[in-house]
Amino acid sequence: MKEEFNIISNLIEENTRVLDVGCGNGDLMKFLQENKTKDIRGLEISKEKVQNCLSKGLTVIEGNAESDLKQFPKSSFDYVILSQTLQAFLNPELVINELLKVGKKVIVTIPNFGYWRVRLQLLFKGTMPVTENLPHEWYNTPNLHMCTIKDFYNFCSSKNIKIFKSIALKKSRISEINKSNLNYKNLDSHLGIFLIES
Amino acid sequence: MNKNIDTKKIIISNPLKLDCGKEINSFPIAYETYGELNSEKSNAILVFHALTGDQYVSGKNPITNKDGWWSYVVGKNKPIDTNKFFVICANVIGGCMGSYGPSTINESTGKQIGTDFPIITINDMVNAQYELIKYLEIEKLFAVVGGSMGGMQVLQFVSNFPDKAKLAIPIACTSSHSAQNIAFNELGRQAIMADSKWENGFYSNYKLNPDKGLAVARMAAHITYLSEKGLQEKFGRKLQDRDSLRYGFEADFQIESYLRYQGSVFVDRFDANSYLYITRAMDYFDLSKQHKGNLSDAFKKTKTKFFVISFTSDWLYPTSENREIVMALNSIGADVGFVEIESDKGHDSFLLDVPSFLKTLGDYINSTYKVINERRI
Numbered sequence: 001m002k003e004e005f006n007i008i009s010n011l012i013e014e015n016t017r018v019l020d021v022g023c024g025n026g027d028l029m030k031f032l033q034e035n036k037t038k039d040i041r042g043l044e045i046s047k048e049k050v051q052n053c054l055s056k057g058l059t060v061i062e063g064n065a066e067s068d069l070k071q072f073p074k075s076s077f078d079y080v081i082l083s084q085t086l087q088a089f090l091n092p093e094l095v096i097n098e099l100l101k102v103g104k105k106v107i108v109t110i111p112n113f114g115y116w117r118v119r120l121q122l123l124f125k126g127t128m129p130v131t132e133n134l135p136h137e138w139y140n141t142p143n144l145h146m147c148t149i150k151d152f153y154n155f156c157s158s159k160n161i162k163i164f165k166s167i168a169l170k171k172s173r174i175s176e177i178n179k180s181n182l183n184y185k186n187l188d189s190h191l192g193i194f195l196i197e198s
Numbered sequence: 199m200n201k202n203i204d205t206k207k208i209i210i211s212n213p214l215k216l217d218c219g220k221e222i223n224s225f226p227i228a229y230e231t232y233g234e235l236n237s238e239k240s241n242a243i244l245v246f247h248a249l250t251g252d253q254y255v256s257g258k259n260p261i262t263n264k265d266g267w268w269s270y271v272v273g274k275n276k277p278i279d280t281n282k283f284f285v286i287c288a289n290v291i292g293g294c295m296g297s298y299g300p301s302t303i304n305e306s307t308g309k310q311i312g313t314d315f316p317i318i319t320i321n322d323m324v325n326a327q328y329e330l331i332k333y334l335e336i337e338k339l340f341a342v343v344g345g346s347m348g349g350m351q352v353l354q355f356v357s358n359f360p361d362k363a364k365l366a367i368p369i370a371c372t373s374s375h376s377a378q379n380i381a382f383n384e385l386g387r388q389a390i391m392a393d394s395k396w397e398n399g400f401y402s403n404y405k406l407n408p409d410k411g412l413a414v415a416r417m418a419a420h421i422t423y424l425s426e427k428g429l430q431e432k433f434g435r436k437l438q439d440r441d442s443l444r445y446g447f448e449a450d451f452q453i454e455s456y457l458r459y460q461g462s463v464f465v466d467r468f469d470a471n472s473y474l475y476i477t478r479a480m481d482y483f484d485l486s487k488q489h490k491g492n493l494s495d496a497f498k499k500t501k502t503k504f505f506v507i508s509f510t511s512d513w514l515y516p517t518s519e520n521r522e523i524v525m526a527l528n529s530i531g532a533d534v535g536f537v538e539i540e541s542d543k544g545h546d547s548f549l550l551d552v553p554s555f556l557k558t559l560g561d562y563i564n565s566t567y568k569v570i571n572e573r574r575i
Contacts, residue, residue, distance in 0.1 A: 017531075041533075050537045051558045054505070057565025061524060061536045071525040 003172045004191060005031045008081060008107055011165060011195050012036050016078035019043065019103065021065045021095075022085035026053035033058075041077075043068065066090060069098040081107045084191075087143040093159075100161065100198035109193045112168075114148030114186040133190050149192035150182055156196060165195040205253070205260075205289075205296040206230060210329045217482075220316040227330050228296025229253050229288040232272060233280035235336070240571070242336045243278060244327070244363070245287040246344030246351035249419075249476055250468055252295040255287045256280065261295065262467050270551050277560025282567075283340070288330050290323040290351075292475040297326075300399070300471035312471060313399025320347070320483045324354045331362070338362055340567060345369035345548035346515065347476070350483050353496070353523065357485060360500035364570055367559070369507045370548045372519040373493050373526070374484035379514065382422050383477035386415030390470045399471050412470040413461030420460050425511035425544035429453065486526075493526035504534040505562055507555070509547040535562070 005028055012018065015037050020029050023042030026049075032040055042060035044050045053060035061068070065082075066089055080103030082095070087110070089095045099106045111133045112118070121129035128138040136143065147155075149168065156163050166177040168189035177185045177192065185192075205228045213223040230253040235242060245255050247267065256272040258265065272278045272285055289297035292315070300315040331339065342363045344352045349371025356366045372379070393411030395401055401408055421429075433453040437443070440450065449455040486493035497504075504527055508520035517538045527534040539555045541547040547555060 047537065047540060051539075051554060054535055054537060054558050055561030055565065057562060057569050059503070059533055059535045061528070061534065062538055063536070071528045073529055073531065076531050 003169055003174065004083065004109060004193065007167055007169065007174060007193050008032070008083070008109070009035050011107055011193075012079050015039070017076070019072070019077040019080045021069070021080060021082045021099065022088075023049075023053060023058075023060060025049050026056055026058045026060065028081070028083055029053070029058050029060075030056065065095055065098070069095070069102055072102045074101050075104050077103045079103055079105050079107060083107075083109045084111055086110060087145050087147065090144060092145050092147075093155075096155075096159075096161070100196070104197070105164070106196050107193065108152070108196065109191060110147060110149060110152050111143075112149045112186065112189050112192050113146040114150055115190045116187050117190075119187075131190075148186055149177065149189060150186040152192060152194060153177070153182055156194070162197045163194055164197060165193075167193040169193065207296055208330065208333050210326065210333075212329060214322065214325060214329070216316055216322045217319040218317045222291075222298065222316065225291070225298035225326075226296060226302070227288050227291070227298070227326060228293075229286060229330055230255065231287075232256050232285040233283050235284040235334075239336050240338075240340060241282065241567075242284045242286060242334075242339050243341045243343060244331065244339050244355075245272065245278075245285055246324075246327070246342065246348035246355075247287060247290065248344070248346035248348045249480065250416075250464070250473075251348070252293065253287045253289045254295075255285060267549060270549070270556060271559065277556050278343070278563060279560075282564075286330070286334065288327045290476065290479075291326045292318045292323065292472055292479060294469035294472040299469070300475060301402070301469045310400075310402040312402065313474075315471065315475060317478060317482075318475060319479050320350050320354050321358070321488075323479065324351050324358055327351075328355075328359060328362075338364065340570070341365040341367060341563065343367040343369070344371075346371055346545065347480055349515075350480065350485075353485055354483075356500050356502050356504075357488070357496040360497075360502065363502050365503045365505070365563075365566055367505045367507065367563075368520075368523065370509055370512050370515050370520070370545055371523075372483075372515045373486055373496075373523050375481050376519070380481045382419065382514075383481050385418050386477060387474050389414040389418065390474060393470075396470065399474075401470070407465070408470045409465040412465045412468065412473060413458075415470075415473060416464040416468075417457040417461045420457060422514045423544055423546040425513070425542050427511065427542045428544055431542070493522065494530045497527055497532055498530055500532070502532075503566065504532060505566075506534065506536045507548075507559070508536075508538045509541045509543070509545070509552075509555075510538055511542045512545040512547060514545040 018040040020042045050062040080099045118129040168185040169191040170189045207228045251267045254266045255268045256266040289295040349368035352368040390411040393408035395406040396408040436452040438452045438455040489495035508517040524536040541552045
């Protein structure tokens with residue numbers, strides 16, 4: 001968690017305007033507020049989590065990214081962050097498009113379904129993978145559209161979405177992803193972090 | 199009501215031009231305050247009351263001898279903690295708790311003004327209360343807060359005075375009264391005016407009171423403040439002090455008895471003409487129309503931070519209408535938070551003991567106060 005927050009924080013310039021989509025209990029918002037910028041908003045679907053955020057004085061709106069991102073004007077945020085949430089949407093492509101409209105830049109982090117530990121579970125156990133990062137069983141997972149680092153990388157290329165920076169995380173080891181090491185990083189990382197722009 | 203109310207009062211000497219075109223001057227505003235204003239004058243919160251509320255937010259209401267209407271929210275160690283904040287609440291103009299209204303005595307005739315009182319609007323109410331803030335010499339309020347009609351006043355206040363409040367919390371309200379809202383208000387007004395004792399609004403001249411009509415108005419309105427589920431759970435088809443139906447028109451059912459009671463206690467504390475004037479003001483409220491159909495323009499000039507709250511079972515000012523306010527604010531990049539609180543207590547939720555509402559509101563106000571003070575805005 002902490003590593004992911006640090007990486008996201010390093011991608012963001014100081015005193016910019018940030019929206020955290022699917023902000024949960026506001027941990028990342030708090031972290032960025034202390035380290036980078038005061039001007040940060042959140043969007044969250046769970047009432048309980050929204051109330052937790054508001055109790056901390058964070059500016060959060062209860063809403064659904066799939067329907068409620070439309071209300072923000074074009075390029076109204078310098079950065080929009082989607083941290084480990086993309087896989088939970090009914091229509092991830094639509095959400096990415098909305099994010100790219102609302103934010104000048106977008107930071108997406110992806111729990112990597114191509115990570116070798118995940119692959120091994122399916123290969124040897126023959127069951128849907130359950131890992132530290134993907135703790136749910138197939139019957140109760142909120143994750144509808146799991147993807148791999150490679151999937152997302154290829155998605156961006158095919159949709160002409162510019163990737164400014166792509167970072168792989170394994171435990172606390174950070175490395176850059178590029179075209180030549182993509183297959184390896186896709187196997188050896190549990191999280192992918194992408195800074196993109198339309 | 200036209201009682202000898204010993205209430206804090208100021209006389210506004212500046213003439214106030216009303217939306218209806220008339221001008222009023224030397225008129226009274228009755229108000230109450232709780233807590234202490236700090237030396238920086240940075241801890242003041244202006245609370246706006248709803249349709250039948252008054253300035254007695256907290257503690258004992260000296261007129262009714264009951265708890266103030268927002269005792270769950272305002273008071274010592276309450277969400278709006280009067281150990282920390284200086285809370286101000288004024289009776290709206292048009293009201294009957296000491297501010298200028300139809301039951302005010304016209305000094306030249308010695309009689310109540312009655313329906314010679316001019317039609318007032320939410321805008322007029324807010325402008326009148328701003329005079330009170332000036333009188334109290336508060337340059338900038340920490341917050342303006344209110345539910346229902348109080349929320350409408352919050353929106354109007356920020357629109358009229360974009361740099362006079364750091365934080366605005368409109369609760370369970372709307373930016374424009376819907377056809378359904380107007381319909382219910384019209385029902386109430388017609389009930390009052392159909393009472394033969396209304397006398398075109400000059401009942402006090404004949405020592406009459408249209409209490410039957412006012413009670414019916416209150417009963418009808420009261421239903422709109424509750425949820426269907428809440429009513430069903432609390433009353434169902436339970437009978438009142440009897441084992442079987444009486445085959446008559448007495449209050450067989452508990453819900454009938456409850457509504458009759460609500461109606462009867464209301465007429466003791468509220469003036470029928472005030473009910474007409476204030477419901478009219480609510481019906482005329484349309485903040486987006488004031489800005490040529492663009493609600494966002496109402497807030498263009500403000501840096502005020504907003505926190506909008508709605509309730510799941512409120513069908514009078516439903517979440518969708520509260521969300522419109524949030525969307526208008528978002529579309530101009532304003533600083534706005536929003537939550538819909540789970541409650542089956544209907545529109546009245548904002549007045550009642552709804553723990554998640556009280557906690558969220560209190561925590562939010564306190565942490566925002568801390569953040570704003572740290573930043574020394």
